[in-house]
Amino acid sequence: MTRPRVVIVGAGFAGYHAARNLSRISRGRAEIVLLNPTDYFLYLPLLPEVAAGILEPTRLTVSLAGTLKDVRVVIGEADGVDLQRRRVSYRQPENGHDELAYDRLVLAVGSVNKLLPIPGITEHAHGFRGLPEALYLHDHVVRQIELAEATDDPAEQAARSTFVVVGAGYTGTEVAAHGQLFTDELAAQHPRLTTRPRWLLLDIADRVLPELDPRMSETARQVLDGRGVDVRMGTSVSEATANGVRLSDGEYLATRSLIWCVGVRPDPLVAGLGLRTEKGRLVVDEFLGVPGFPDVYACGDAAAVPDLTRPGEVTPMTAQHAERQGKLVAHNVAASFGQGRRRPYRHHDLGFVVDLGGTDAAANPLRMPMSGLTAKTVTRGYHLYAMPGNRARVGADWLLDATTTRQSVQLGLVPAHAVPLESASPEVPARVRG
Numbered sequence: 001m002t003r004p005r006v007v008i009v010g011a012g013f014a015g016y017h018a019a020r021n022l023s024r025i026s027r028g029r030a031e032i033v034l035l036n037p038t039d040y041f042l043y044l045p046l047l048p049e050v051a052a053g054i055l056e057p058t059r060l061t062v063s064l065a066g067t068l069k070d071v072r073v074v075i076g077e078a079d080g081v082d083l084q085r086r087r088v089s090y091r092q093p094e095n096g097h098d099e100l101a102y103d104r105l106v107l108a109v110g111s112v113n114k115l116l117p118i119p120g121i122t123e124h125a126h127g128f129r130g131l132p133e134a135l136y137l138h139d140h141v142v143r144q145i146e147l148a149e150a151t152d153d154p155a156e157q158a159a160r161s162t163f164v165v166v167g168a169g170y171t172g173t174e175v176a177a178h179g180q181l182f183t184d185e186l187a188a189q190h191p192r193l194t195t196r197p198r199w200l201l202l203d204i205a206d207r208v209l210p211e212l213d214p215r216m217s218e219t220a221r222q223v224l225d226g227r228g229v230d231v232r233m234g235t236s237v238s239e240a241t242a243n244g245v246r247l248s249d250g251e252y253l254a255t256r257s258l259i260w261c262v263g264v265r266p267d268p269l270v271a272g273l274g275l276r277t278e279k280g281r282l283v284v285d286e287f288l289g290v291p292g293f294p295d296v297y298a299c300g301d302a303a304a305v306p307d308l309t310r311p312g313e314v315t316p317m318t319a320q321h322a323e324r325q326g327k328l329v330a331h332n333v334a335a336s337f338g339q340g341r342r343r344p345y346r347h348h349d350l351g352f353v354v355d356l357g358g359t360d361a362a363a364n365p366l367r368m369p370m371s372g373l374t375a376k377t378v379t380r381g382y383h384l385y386a387m388p389g390n391r392a393r394v395g396a397d398w399l400l401d402a403t404t405t406r407q408s409v410q411l412g413l414v415p416a417h418a419v420p421l422e423s424a425s426p427e428v429p430a431r432v433r434g
Contacts, residue, residue, distance in 0.1 A: 016388070043383075110267055118238065160256055168208040213367075235249055
């Protein structure tokens with residue numbers, strides 16, 4: 001008997017855990033194919049520590065081939081789905097093109113940078129969604145401090161020492177918190193630099209971490225204020241140029257650094273499917289199935305999954321939900337070919353953790369608010385638990401950072417043109433035939 005082929009598109013939190021759990025459940029009864037642009041799973045929550053030079057880049061990468069037993073890994077980027085022929089088309093790494101046939105399809109394509117119609121943003125801002133962007137930001141920050149020290153022009157020194165982060169959610173808050181500590185340490189190594197590096201954190205919301213418990217927001221705000229981060233709520237960028245940004249309140253800031261952390265949107269593949277969406281996310285039922293297509297499932301950031309704990313709402317786009325949904329979709333896919341019974345997605349909030357650098361963090365495990373060293377311990381413990389690999393190496397890097405001086409040099413691996421803010425090329429639209 002021919003084994004059913006399950007094609008999983010995307011190896012983020014949802015896709016990786018779907019593949020890993022389905023391989024365990026199916027025990028060889030299904031052929032599992034994982035399609036992804038890279039050969040690794042990336043543990044996104046610790047990216048700010050790569051940018052700050054705390055963690056080596058490869059610490060956050062987990063080999064797909066090395067950790068997913070009985071899963072065939074195909075390197076490529078999906079650019080179309082034929083729902084009638086049951087085919088996924090994809091671009092190969094060296095510009096070739098091919099298709100994958102499927103009996104079951106799991107769409108876990110994740111998300112890309114959210115863009116806003118602000119003049120100059122796509123040309124002069126850089127996002128923070130992947131390893132290349134974190135490596136680029138690390139080099140860029142080091143370079144700006146070195147160039148600031150080298151100039152005798154006070155205005156240029158101030159501009160190169162000013163870093164603007166837009167978006168005070170998880171990512172933006174952590175980038176600004178780690179960034180201020182990083183540049184203070186860099187400044188101490190460059191004695192001719194007379195201007196203290198300055199970080200600004202902007203958001204149109206009325207508080208940092210607006211999606212979290214207000215007590216966590218207050219903890220983060222106190223840490224940021226104590227470090228000298230210029231936090232401006234109710235403020236954003238109205239225009240960006242190569243030499244600075246104009247804020248929504250009319251103020252102009254000279255800077256060479258604009259870091260875009262305003263949020264994410266579903267991968268453009270979703271919009272090209274021609275199926276029903278909600279706020280850009282593919283509508284699914286509580287079993288993560290796509291209505292009208294019983295062999296198609298979706299999970300993670302790309303899917304609008306009903307939140308059974310809050311009727312009428314969908315689950316937010318977080319790594320915690322993506323991982324859980326990936327595990328459940330594996331169970332339900334296995335049930336579709338006779339292994340067990342399908343289950344609806346129902347979750348319990350386990351709390352959140354935000355790493356603020358140094359010995360600071362904000363956490364509320366099981367709704368218990370924590371701050372300071374206690375929160376830091378919980379936060380790092382959670383990350384070590386959640387990572388599917390490299391735990392010892394990450395722990396070793398943390399120990400080295402706490403006991404030795406951080407070496408901060410430019411690696412020169414990622415040029416600016418290699419990390420454009422706009423991730424989806426308009427010349428290569430997603431294709432679908434229903």
